[in-house]
Amino acid sequence: MRDNRPLPQTRYGLMRNDVAEVFEIPAVAASGWAVEADLSGWARRCYDIRLRMVRSTGSAWQSQPLARPCLK
Secondary structure, three states, X not given: OEOOEOOOOXXXXXXXXXXXXXXXXXXXXXXXXXXXXXXXXXXXXXXXXOOEEEOOOOOEEEOOOOEOOEOO
């Protein structure tokens, strides 16, 4: 998310068999995600990185900031 808006370049549903094995729930294997973002148009400042997950029921969870990279 950037400024509380999802990044359109986020890909989700990537296979994570390791997650399914750890939790012993085969259905969570497609829980991986990746982001590729063109940062060239972003303001040169610091950004909080958070995860926001939306369940199939529509309810959502958002993490606390996980990192704070700064563009210089």
